[in-house]
Amino acid sequence: MSLASARGLSFPVLTDALRVDGFRFVEGESMRTLLEAYGPLSDWSEFAGSWNGLEPDAYLANVGLHRRRRHAVFSAQGGEITREPHQPHYQSRDYNTLQGGIERWFAPVLPHVAESPSLRSILRFCHAFFGALSPDVATWHVELHQFRIEARPDEPGQPTPEGVHRDGVDYVLVLLIDRENIASGTTTIHSADGAMLGSFTLTRPLDAALVDDSRVFHGVTPVEPEDPMQPSHRDVLVVTFRRRSGR
Template identity: 85%
Template sequence: MRGLLETFGPLSDWSDFAGSWDSLEPDAYLANVGLHRRRRHAVFSATGETIAREPHQPHYQSRDYNTLQGGIERWFAPVPPEIADSASLRSILQFCRSFFGGLAPEVVNWHIELHQFRIEARAGEPGQPTPEGVHRDGVDYVLVLLIDRMNIASGTTTIHAADGSLLGSFTLTHALDAALVDDSRVFHGVTPVEPEDPAQASHRDVLVVTFRRRV
């Protein structure tokens, strides 16, 4: 994956990029149900080969795609400019534009959302990477890129057919391990994570990038 990304630009600031997960704000919406997640959010657009950041706006999913928190506008802390403009993120976005654009060459304009997620696991309180369960995101394509795992067990990605049957599973274990998902064809989820050593802090950090065609 590193080799693929570096064909679209450098990852020279990866350390600072990955380190930004240490200062994510709590997800206040999930706190209401006792789950521990931190996140930031940003919106971009892609026209041809040009990718531009859009004004900060809420993240919205219908209840058809998110039964837990769908149907409401959720305002998350914005990704700071130095991360949005970082070489690493720009390389990731250009890779996604090329890869997903190759799957849908008829699409000229894309709506892009990115989410920085940190899932925290505590003794007796497993972290829930996908608290909404096995789901679709309501977009065209999804990149899930692992940033870091610390003192974490499990967190297995599962891919399902429309009838719920399991098609396959795998675990993202090293930085830059990735899942590329055709959201119109399959459902996906991630199993709960637990600390390997309950006495120590633990987290699972991922970057999620979604592409949805503009109509």
């Protein structure tokens, strides 16, 4: 199956792709159509602008890497998506050898962002799409990550400093919000034995990667500034869905 999505990509074609391949790249134009079936993106400019207010990732600062982020947890059950009290992000060392095994507390996603029309449309799409892939799941544990990766002339940005990995969830959406003065940042998809299954670069707003995290591994190559004299960043939204059953 081609990695390049066709204009007007349908929901059933997309679910079939994940069942067969474990991942799919979706171009921004098609992704917009898919999302707008679940609500408006009328405040997209304000939503994307919220990435300018992210807080430094103090955990990565210890190893000299530059990333800003905010984090939130939701539950999805039936037709309801509810924000949960703020809590830490946790991954075992089986999934994150760099920072696994600890509770990481990040700045919370701001209330107006969590309730924004754009984000709610994204969450409703994810709930419908991932729910169609696993209709037996009654309740989902949903985590939301706003990421800004900063690249500097002497220090490439690291979208996935832990390397090629799994997140330890069921499904993942990676949605590009913005790229400013950035080169590279290619997403690679791998089988359990390390063989590359595909690669693509999110370059335009709403370009997306949908991943069955139980089946494939993913990583992103380092990013560098195209013009070393100007600021550069790569902004993404990551949404993970995990069936609720402890950690």
